[in-house]
Amino acid sequence: MVTEKQGFSLNGYIAFFVVLPVLQFTFAYQFIHHIMPIPSAILSILTAICWGGFFMVQPNQGKVMTLFGSYVGTEKRNGLRWTIPFFMRRTVSLRIRNFESGKIKVNDNQGNPIEIATIVVWSVTDTAEAVFEVDDFESYVSIQSESALRNMASSYAYDPQNDDDISLRSHPQTISDVLKNEIQERLGKAGVTVHEARISHLAYSPEIAHAMLQRQQASAIIAARTKIVEGAVGMVEMALDKLQEKQVVELDEERKATMISNLLVVLCGDKATQPIVNTGSIY
Structure with missing residues (x-):
């Protein structure tokens, strides 16, 4: 399992005003004084390559960096950054997102067909797992959330049979907590944290509603x-x-x-x- 780690990068402003000017000054000095022309050409190529190492990190964003297929780290510090130009960088949003499932038909534990839907509030907390453990973490969130909702709905009755029974309609907070834990158990391997999960629609199916x-x-x-x-x-x-x-x-x-x-x-x-x-x- 690939876990997130801090990637190598420098403050972009330091790199822009210190590192690159030194390289450019060295190249210009050697060119003017005709000193070692071949190393000067190499130095100019390296200077041009170094410009490709600059990148921006927006707030609540992460840059997943790889080198020739190997994971080398994630950069979450905001602002202008500079890293080794050969690092491939992929942007992953760390912002909180909403996912609303469609209405699905499922039988409760009494065998009654019902319609149910949910709203899941989630965010990526481990960028390495989100990128490398699953093929598409956004699609993974939607599919696994609906699967967890279907499994949870079939474990409880729509209406309580006794006063102490927990049902979908009579105990919304308890049902929300159970649903959140079940979704989190499925999405934890993809580096996703579930902040909230609530039932957005609950009704009997039209054929038995009357x-x-x-x-x-x-x-x-x-x-x-x-x-x-x-x-x-x-x-x-x-x-x-x-x-x-x-x-x-x-x-x-x-x-x-x-x-x-x-x-x-x-x-x-x-x-x-x-x-x-x-x-x-x-x-």
């Missing part, structure tokens, strides 16, 4: 009805206790049953009840 919506509505209705019944029973119990405590009226078991039935109808009904005034006997 049925799942009905199931969710039924679950919501059952939960609401349960709360209503619990509250109604409590209110009926409180009403009977108050009547008995204040001795407003003596009720036998039959009258209590009738009163409980009427109160439950009033409290649990979907529509507002219409009052009926009974002017005769309760019997």
Whole structure:
């Protein structure tokens, strides 16, 4: 495995104002005084070659340098730099980037087809691994991110089956952390660091979306009805206790049953009840 190391380079301004002027002055002196004309020609060729050693490094950029196929280092220091002219230099961006996957269809761990997509925030931290360990690190990021997303989505249910279950819809932060770790495990060998990974789209597939919506509505209705019944029973119990405590009226078991039935109808009904005034006997 190739790991990143510091490459050789000099400050470009020092090279421009010190090294090259010395070479040029030496060449000019020998040419004027006709001293060693052959070495002077060689010196002039070397001076021209040295101009090819200048290069610029922008902020959040790295220059991966190779010599005849061998990796010799990476330069990340910004500004004008000078290195050996025979070094081949490849620019690698170290800036933070976003990758948004397309909507993919996958089955959750309950077998329900769902649509899911993600946004991955990443950057290159090891330029040598990014350049030499994979063929195209940008394509590698996109393919491996979608593969990790598909594997993660098939490990969890869309909706929780129990209160303690972790699901795609009910625990977004936990799911994001799991997805980030899974993507990082795959991209670490390519010198890439994942800063964040979040679900950007989550829905049932169109063929089952209507049925799942009905199931969710039924679950919501059952939960609401349960709360209503619990509250109604409590209110009926409180009403009977108050009547008995204040001795407003003596009720036998039959009258209590009738009163409980009427109160439950009033409290649990979907529509507002219409009052009926009974002017005769309760019997």
